[in-house]
Amino acid sequence: QKEVEQNSGPLSVPEGAIASLNCTYSDRGSQSFFWYRQYSGKSPELIMFIYSNGDKEDGRFTAQLNKASQYVSLLIRDSQPSDSATYLCAGRDDKIIFGKGTRLHILP
Amino acid sequence: GAVVSQHPSRVICKSGTSVKIECRSLDFQATTMFWYRQFPKQSLMLMATSNEGSKATYEQGVEKDKFLINHASLTLSTLTVTSAHPEDSSFYICSASGAIRGYGYTFGSGTRLTVV
DSSP: OOOEEOOOOOEEEETTSOEEEEEEESOTTOOEEEEEEEOTTSOOEEEEEEOSSEEEEETTEEEEEETTTTEEEEEESSOOGGGOEEEEEEEESSSEEEOOOEEEEEEO | OOOEEEEOSEEEEOTTOOEEEEEEESSSOOSEEEEEEEOTTSOOEEEEEEETTSOOEEOTTOOTTTEEEEEEETTEEEEEEOSOOGGGOEEEEEEEEOSSGGGOEEEOOOEEEEEO
16 A cells, blocks of 8 residues: 555644654655645645655755655745645655645744 | 646535536646545545546545546546535545646645535
């Protein structure tokens, strides 16, 4: 069974701090990984994808991938209240497998 | 790029009636589309994978005769909830994959179905 595991949270982070979201996956065949943000009552929105080991930065977001450890993370710098949402990690082999999501709450 | 349009955004129907939800890829061709259901405060649940020109593949526990999926073109997939009951009330979301953004899935805006 291919799985993507995330801590459900909630993860509470003070405004302006760095939020760190983590994810592990079981399928070594997964080639690419994605982070989605989902606000309550809305559909998920793709914010980052990564397929090479190391870091990938886009604005305040940095995705990190370690294929040897089967570990993906998302860092959000200078956290804002508007970053409060559920973050879904996903891995892709022949299809995309989603984790159950981590609820992030940015404290004003 | 990679815009997926879903319609309607909200629908209320009477128990026993059928409801059709449309999912369109606006600026790319989607040979495969996916239908998810999400209950409040729960995670996404994949219902079925829709392939253009062929039968949909349903996940275990999803009734194919109740949730009819049609993917007649490279830009349109439809989900029909037949003989809807109150327990079918949920947030239904489609997604599509194209050769952009790392082949990630782009989601439609979702349809809030309420069966009364």
